[in-house]
Amino acid sequence: MAEARDLFSGIVKRHQRRASRIAYHYLGDAAESDEAVQDAFVKVFTHIGSYREELPFEVWFTRILINGCLDRRKATGRRLRWITPMGDTDVDSRPAPPASGGGSPEGRLLAQERQRAIAQAIERLPGRQRTVFVLCHLNDCSPREVSELTGLKESTVRVHLFRAVRKLRKLLGGMP
Amino acid sequence: MRGRHLSEERLIEYYLQQRGTSAADPVWGAVASAHLATCEPCARLYAETAGFLDAVRDETTLHDASVFSEGRLAAQHDRILRRVDPEGRTGHVLSFPGRRMVRRIERATGFTRRWVAAAAVAGLVAGLLLGRVVDRSFWPAPAGLTASASTPAASLMASQAPAVRPAAHAPDDGFVSVDLSDLDTLGADHTVVLQAYDALTPRVQEEGLSASR
Numbered sequence: 001m002a003e004a005r006d007l008f009s010g011i012v013k014r015h016q017r018r019a020s021r022i023a024y025h026y027l028g029d030a031a032e033s034d035e036a037v038q039d040a041f042v043k044v045f046t047h048i049g050s051y052r053e054e055l056p057f058e059v060w061f062t063r064i065l066i067n068g069c070l071d072r073r074k075a076t077g078r079r080l081r082w083i084t085p086m087g088d089t090d091v092d093s094r095p096a097p098p099a100s101g102g103g104s105p106e107g108r109l110l111a112q113e114r115q116r117a118i119a120q121a122i123e124r125l126p127g128r129q130r131t132v133f134v135l136c137h138l139n140d141c142s143p144r145e146v147s148e149l150t151g152l153k154e155s156t157v158r159v160h161l162f163r164a165v166r167k168l169r170k171l172l173g174g175m176p
Numbered sequence: 177m178r179g180r181h182l183s184e185e186r187l188i189e190y191y192l193q194q195r196g197t198s199a200a201d202p203v204w205g206a207v208a209s210a211h212l213a214t215c216e217p218c219a220r221l222y223a224e225t226a227g228f229l230d231a232v233r234d235e236t237t238l239h240d241a242s243v244f245s246e247g248r249l250a251a252q253h254d255r256i257l258r259r260v261d262p263e264g265r266t267g268h269v270l271s272f273p274g275r276r277m278v279r280r281i282e283r284a285t286g287f288t289r290r291w292v293a294a295a296a297v298a299g300l301v302a303g304l305l306l307g308r309v310v311d312r313s314f315w316p317a318p319a320g321l322t323a324s325a326s327t328p329a330a331s332l333m334a335s336q337a338p339a340v341r342p343a344a345h346a347p348d349d350g351f352v353s354v355d356l357s358d359l360d361t362l363g364a365d366h367t368v369v370l371q372a373y374d375a376l377t378p379r380v381q382e383e384g385l386s387a388s389r
Contacts, residue, residue, distance in 0.1 A: 005257065012256050020244045020252070030243050034252055041256045115239040118232055136192070137229065138236055143192075162185045169228060 012041055015058070018139055019065055025134040026069035027076075028123060036072055040065040059148050062141075066131070066149065121171040128152070129164035136161050182208060182218045187225050194226075 016037060023033035023040075043064050044051075051060055122130060131150060135141040136157070143161065147154040182190070190208045212219045 005260070008260060009253070009257060012253050016249055016252060016256075017244060020249065021240045024240060024243060030248075034248075037252060038256050038259060042259050045260045111235075111238070115235050118235050119239065122236070137233060138240075140195075158185070158189070162188055165188055165225075165229065166184065168232065172228075172232075 008045055022139055023069050027072060036068050040068050062149050121168050125164050129160045132157050132160040133164035187222045191226050
């Protein structure tokens with residue numbers, strides 16, 4: 001049992017950053033993406049018996065994570081339907097993370113603005129385009145891997161990726 | 177290629193291939209690479225596209241790294257392992273309120289149930305019997321039955337008594353109206369037993385006439 005725990009600890013360490021990024025771009029909230037990642041790892045641990053080795057572990061795990069994120073998005077959508085918004089709830093209201101770009105306060109502020117604009121633009125992409133772009137471009141998945149993850153055809157993945165890039169360029173005015 | 181230039185899709189495809197995330201045809205990659213080396217507009221467009229995508233990627237990576245700091249990831253790692261720990265143990269269901277207690281409750285309720293059933297049956301039988309007794313004593317028996325049970329004289333009186341019948345529209349207070357003409361017929365019968373009484377009794381009709389005068 002201790003050995004399994006150590007092995008699992010290694011798996012968590014190897015995949016958690018990438019998983020957190022994916023969840024964050026799906027959910028737009030750091031705390032919620034934390035929970036989604038935790039849930040996905042716990043699911044992996046409890047259902048490890050159903051894992052088939054013909055599928056790469058990363059693909060299997062990411063599929064579990066994405067399904068969990070989609071469920072959470074749906075649940076949040078249902079919840080928000082009954083709640084009167086008190087203010088901005090979209091990506092604008094995300095707490096600005098400490099920007100690491102530039103040494104001067106002005107440089108940091110500009111970097112923050114750029115990061116926020118990019119996050120907003122990614123958030124505005126349609127669901128599938130966002131998924132494909134995040135997985136392909138930000139998480140280094142190949143179109144074939146994205147196809148396995150999402151169940152879309154490889155050619156469809158490419159089309160969504162091109163459209164996403166085109167839309168992002170339009171939203172961000174060419175350069176971020 | 178569209179005409180002599182590379183399309184935007186092709187440029188993105190080439191960019192992914194350069195980054196090693198797309199397994200496009202290597203022959204096509206070599207052709208595109210040669211084209212970009214010679215075609216200035218395509219090279220410029222590619223540089224723009226690649227610069228844009230690199231900038232988005234770098235900025236997003238910085239942003240994500242600042243959100244998910246090492247400390248945060250370490251805390252997340254600990255929480256995952258804590259959650260996994262109880263998952264590894266075999267679970268067992270606690271029986272509540274416990275087998276012995278359940279048996280005792282069953283025994284107690286069985287005993288009580290039998291008593292309740294017996295009391296209900298006894299109550300029903302007693303109710304039926306009492307109902308029959310009360311029914312008999314409460315309702316008066318028919319007139320004929322009462323007369324037959326009395327003395328012979330009474331039965332004779334009853335047989336010769338004026339016919340007492342309820343009025344067609346009997347009032348609600350239960351009084352019974354008596355037809356006065358029946359008294360005359362009673363007198364006309366000259367019954368031996370009643371003759372003495374008849375002599376002593378003033379005639380109702382005569383009394384009524386004298387009163388009216």
